Amino acid sequence: MADTVQYWVRNFVDGAYTEPNETSGYDNIDPATGATLGRVHAADTALVDRAVTSARRALTSWAKTPVAERAALLRRAADRIEERFEEFVAAEVADTGKPITQARLLDVRRAPQNFRSFADIVAAAGQESFITETGDGRRALNYAVRKPLGVVAVIVPWNLPLLLLTWKVAPALACGNAVVVKPSEETPSTATLLAEVLAEVGLPAGVFNVVHGCGGVGEFLTRHAGIDGVTFTGSSATGTRVMSAVAPRVRPVSFELGGKNAAVVFEDADLDETLDGLARSVFTNTGQVCLCTERVYVHRDIFDEIANGLIARASALTLGRPTDDATTTGPLISQAHRDKVLRYFELAEREGAELLVGGGVPDLGAELNGGFWIEPTLWTGLTNDATTVREEIFGPVAALIPFSDENEAIGLANDTDYGLAASVWTNDLRRGHRVAQAMNVGMSWVNTWFLRDLRSPFGGMGLSGLGREGGASSLHFYTDPTNVCVQL
Ligand code: 6OD
Numbered sequence: 001m002a003d004t005v006q007y008w009v010r011n012f013v014d015g016a017y018t019e020p021n022e023t024s025g026y027d028n029i030d031p032a033t034g035a036t037l038g039r040v041h042a043a044d045t046a047l048v049d050r051a052v053t054s055a056r057r058a059l060t061s062w063a064k065t066p067v068a069e070r071a072a073l074l075r076r077a078a079d080r081i082e083e084r085f086e087e088f089v090a091a092e093v094a095d096t097g098k099p100i101t102q103a104r105l106l107d108v109r110r111a112p113q114n115f116r117s118f119a120d121i122v123a124a125a126g127q128e129s130f131i132t133e134t135g136d137g138r139r140a141l142n143y144a145v146r147k148p149l150g151v152v153a154v155i156v157p158w159n160l161p162l163l164l165l166t167w168k169v170a171p172a173l174a175c176g177n178a179v180v181v182k183p184s185e186e187t188p189s190t191a192t193l194l195a196e197v198l199a200e201v202g203l204p205a206g207v208f209n210v211v212h213g214c215g216g217v218g219e220f221l222t223r224h225a226g227i228d229g230v231t232f233t234g235s236s237a238t239g240t241r242v243m244s245a246v247a248p249r250v251r252p253v254s255f256e257l258g259g260k261n262a263a264v265v266f267e268d269a270d271l272d273e274t275l276d277g278l279a280r281s282v283f284t285n286t287g288q289v290c291l292c293t294e295r296v297y298v299h300r301d302i303f304d305e306i307a308n309g310l311i312a313r314a315s316a317l318t319l320g321r322p323t324d325d326a327t328t329t330g331p332l333i334s335q336a337h338r339d340k341v342l343r344y345f346e347l348a349e350r351e352g353a354e355l356l357v358g359g360g361v362p363d364l365g366a367e368l369n370g371g372f373w374i375e376p377t378l379w380t381g382l383t384n385d386a387t388t389v390r391e392e393i394f395g396p397v398a399a400l401i402p403f404s405d406e407n408e409a410i411g412l413a414n415d416t417d418y419g420l421a422a423s424v425w426t427n428d429l430r431r432g433h434r435v436a437q438a439m440n441v442g443m444s445w446v447n448t449w450f451l452r453d454l455r456s457p458f459g460g461m462g463l464s465g466l467g468r469e470g471g472a473s474s475l476h477f478y479t480d481p482t483n484v485c486v487q488l
Contacts, residue, residue, distance in 0.1 A: 007038040009188045011047060011212055012195035014054035015205025018047060026214075028188060031097035031331045032322050034370030040188045043211035045220050048180070051209035052226040055151040055178035058206025063148045063176040067122055070174055074119035076201035078112035084197060091189035092162055093322050097330040097371065098285060100323050106284075107163050111194075114166040117454040118474065122174035125475055132485070139488045146479035148176035149252070150228030153221050155242070156191075157234045158184035158333050159288040159394075165191055167454075168231045171474035173207065177228075180209045182221055184234075186333050188212050222246055229253065231477070233290070236392075236418075236463040243466075254467040254477045256459050258392040259290045259420030262413035263449075264435060265306055266406075266426040267299040273447065274425040275306065279313035281423060281449040283376050286330055287396035290464075291421045291443070291450050294393055297409050300402045307380060307400055311357045314376040314396075319362055331372040332395060338372040341395035344388050345377065351386040353379035353399070384415050392418065406431065410438045419461030423449045442468065 008020040009028060020041040028037045043051070062070075081088060088108045093100050098107070129143035152172050156164045161183060172179050183191040191210050198208045211217055215238075222230050222245040229252045232242050236257040246253055263278055281293040298306045320327040332338045338361075345359055358377030363369065377397040382389050389399050403409040413422055422439040424446050426432050436444040442460040445451065452458075455471035467477060 009038060009040040009192050009212065011041055011043050011051075012192060012208070012210040013047060013051045014058075014209070015199060017192075017195075026185065028095065029186075029334065030094060030371070031333050032368060032371040034335070034372070037094055040185070040212050042213040043217050048211050048217060048220050048224070051180045051211050052151060052221070052224050054206035055180050055209055056226050058204055059148070059151055059178040062173075062178055062204060062207045065176065067174075067176075070176060071119035071123045073201055073203060074115045074170060074174055077198055077203075078115035078119075080197045080201050081108070081112045081115070081194075084193070088162060088190055088193060091193055092187075095161065095187040095189050096158065096333065097322050099327040099330050101325055101327070102285065102330075107160055110163040111166040114163070114170040114454065118170040118174040121455065121471055122171070122475065125472070131488075141486045141488055142483060144481035144483045146175075146475070146481050149478050149480055150177060151226055152177045152179050152478065153224075153227045153230045154179050154181045155218050155222070155230065155232045155234065156181070156183055158186040159285060159290070161187040162190040162194070164233050165194065167469065168233075169194075169208065171469070172231070172478050173203070175475060175478035177478055178207045178209075180211060180221060180227070182211055182213070182218050185212065185214045218242075219245060225249065227251065229477070231469070232256075239465070252467075252477065254459070254469055255465040256290065256469070257420075257463060257465045258394075258418060259292070259460065259464050260295060260390065260392050260416050260418045261291060261293050261421045261423075261441070262295040262297060262416070262439070263293045263423045263425065264403075264409045264413055265296065265298045265302070266409075266424075266428065266431065267301040268427045269302070269425040270427060270447075271302070271305060271309065275309035275313060277423070277425065277447070277449050278306070279310060282310075282378075282398045283314065283317060283329060283396045284450070286332055286374070288333065288394055289450070292394075293423065293449070294398050295389060295413070295416075296398050296400045297403050297412050298400055299409075300404055303400070303402045307356060307378070310378055310398075310400070314357045314378055317376050319364060319373060321368065329376065329396065331368075332374055333372065335372055337394070338374055341374055341393055341397070344391070344393045344395070344397070348379055348382065348386070348388040348399075351388055352381050353386075353388065354381035356380060356400070358397070384412055390416065406435065410435060414438070414440045417462055418464045420464035421445070421460075
């Protein structure tokens with residue numbers, strides 16, 4: 001990848017790519033090698049302003065476009081993404097360093113699914129209505145007309161760039177909104193490609209805009225008077241900044257933020273199935289999924305078996321060139337992120353962790369050693385008091401902690417400021433339901449992890465977020481109701 005031709009990733013505003021300005025770009029770095037892939041055109045405030053203005057202009061007619069037409073466009077977008085599937089895969093792999101098999105099976109696969117699902121969901125959506133009897137003889141019909149929220153700022157992270165972008169853009173467009181998208185500065189390419197696809201399938205100019213840049217671009221965008229709402233996936237710290245940016249104008253936000261997700265493993269769990277699921281939940285995307293497990297609570301009776309099984313699975317992961325089919329595990333996204341994860345590795349040692357596997361930087365040879373690689377890592381010996389068990393690390397690492405009974409397990413799992421996801425592993429059906437329901441999280445899985453139905457509510461509690469997206473929850477966030485009351 002180091003010899004990739006230099007290219008510019010451009011902004012997309014009012015239906016066209018803008019010309020790059022040599023003075024306002026930054027390098028797009030390949031996380032697998034550390035090499036420069038190309039240059040990204042950073043938007044200045046004038047360009048962000050133009051993006052918002054064009055979105056406001058386009059909103060007027062897009063909001064009035066019949067739902068069936070909007071849904072048909074979403075379906076055409078899904079078809080076109082599938083036609084250009086390998087281009088999206090290549091762009092996602094280059095930006096993130098993730099294994100190509102994962103980009104195909106998880107990331108890019110979800111993009112057409114997101115468009116088709118929200119085409120179906122919006123087409124089938126009904127409206128609530130009530131016949132009101134006031135008690136003094138009057139009757140009325142109450143119904144709500146749901147209107148698009150308006151111009152929505154869509155701010156998405158670098159871990160699952162296209163998946164998360166389309167998860168938000170599909171319902172936003174389906175509901176008749178116009179969007180200004182700010183992808184992470186680390187992963188600009190698939191958003192830029194999506195702009196082209198949406199134009200190809202006939203989305204009117206200005207309905208979908210992309211502006212690139214670092215935090216300052218996001219800050220300017222979210223404070224902009226022309227923005228009617230913000231949907232954001234990323235860190236809890238950035239979420240609080242977005243919240244204060246929109247506070248003076250009282251605009252709605254939808255946040256999916258960090259997690260410190262627990263897995264609870266009971267003594268009656270199916271060992272192989274559980275170990276495969278746990279390993280997937282800890283190491284997928286090199287631990288860089290907000291849903292990844294970083295705390296594994298294991299019943300004492302099977303603690304050693306689970307620890308040994310996880311060590312074996314961690315050791316069997318293949319770190320290597322992201323474009324090789326055999327690679328299971330890519331690098332972290334950046335040098336800065338690896339430095340952060342390594343600081344947690346050092347801290348864990350000071351906090352008394354016993355290292356079961358990993359704990360450092362692997363030697364992958366000259367071609368890859370400039371990349372941001374890290375070893376899949378497991379610890380025991382830590383307790384819930386440890387900072388490494390309380391703070392989100394966002395790397396391929398988990399702490400294994402024993403428990404003796406169900407109540408203790410629930411207490412330990414819920415002892416956190418976060419509340420995004422949990423998984424429960426047991427063959428006792430009633431216990432599975434009971435414990436999954438007791439988890440103070442947005443998503444609680446039993447004997448599985450990250451199994452998605454796009455109609456379900458998705459989001460987090462506590463530091464993990466605000467609001468829910470998915471199915472009807474997305475329709476609620478991306479619309480604003482006007483209730484009409486007609487006396488009969
Ligand atoms: O699957 C999804 O729809 C979703 N929002 C996943 C989020 C992953 C966060 O890293």
